[in-house]
Amino acid sequence: MKKYSLPDISKASDTVVLANGEFPSHPIALSxxxxxxxxxxxxxxxxxxxxxxKQPDAIVGDCDSLSAENRELFADIIHSIPEQETNDLTKAVTFCIQQGRREITILGATGKREDHTIANISLLCEYMKGCDVQMITDFGVFNAIDSNSMFESVPAQQVSLFCVDPCIVTSHNLLYPIKDRIFTNWWQATLNESMSNEFAIRTNGRLIVYRAF
Known part of the structure; x- marks a missing residue:
């Protein structure tokens, strides 16, 4: 059973993708x-x-949002991908995977436009096929899973589940127990709470787990 640690300011990430949402302000995200x-x-x-x-190692996207100044300043590390079938976040994550990077943290993917936020969170279920990925915001951390998983936590930590597939879900160590439930809408498994230093989710399909800071 895979275990997901809880981010804190003492933990570093090998690879970070910075998206064009709200710039991080939480101490954990900034660290x-x-x-x-x-x-x-x-x-x-x-x-x-x-x-x-901070200086980037690469800039990836369709380049429609780059200022003229930054186009010139960072010309040697810009990787322009003009196709419009995927968004810039997906282009950046795919670039990292192609570089052999399999441990990825996404920052700045929420805030500003709500449709971008929802889309970016849901894309975690696509990215997990090729890498170990987490999305950290100023308020918590999102992980996508498709098999039984354990999560590091703290007592009374707020936890929400978002089922992408109509999968069978069972929880352990959550305040409101889930036993072989099939959820058909994203809101149905939200607003739960951890009862211990870890909790487990058993699933036979894709879901996204959120732990609040």
Whole structure:
């Protein structure tokens, strides 16, 4: 059974993808951004990053959001992918996987437009096929799973599940127990709570687990 750790400021990430949503402000997200070994920016995100001391290793996207100044400044690390079948976040994650990077943390993928936020969160179920990926926001962490999994937690931590498939779900160590339930809408398994330092989810389909900071 795979176990998912709980992010904290002492843990570094090998690879970070910075999306063009709200720039991170939570100490955990900022620490991960500052200490990552390899940073890929979706093209619009570089406009926010240039206000910091952090330098990207690559900029990936269709490049429609790059300023003229940044096009010139970062010309040697820009990877332009003009196709419109995928969004810039997917282009950036795919780039990382093609570089052999399998441990990826996504930052800045929520906020601003709600349709982008929903789409980016749901895409975790696509990305998990090729890498170990987590999405960290200013409020918590999202992980996508498709098999039985254990999650590091703290007592009373808020937990929500979002079922992408109509799968059978059972929980252990959650305040509101789930026993062989099939959920048919995203809201139905939200707003639960951890009762211990870890909890388990058993599933035969895809779902997204959220743990609040």
């Amino acid at each position: 991960i951004l500052e200490n990552c070994k390899f940073l890929v920016c979706c093209d619009g995100a570089i406009n926010s990053l240039t206000g910091t001391d």
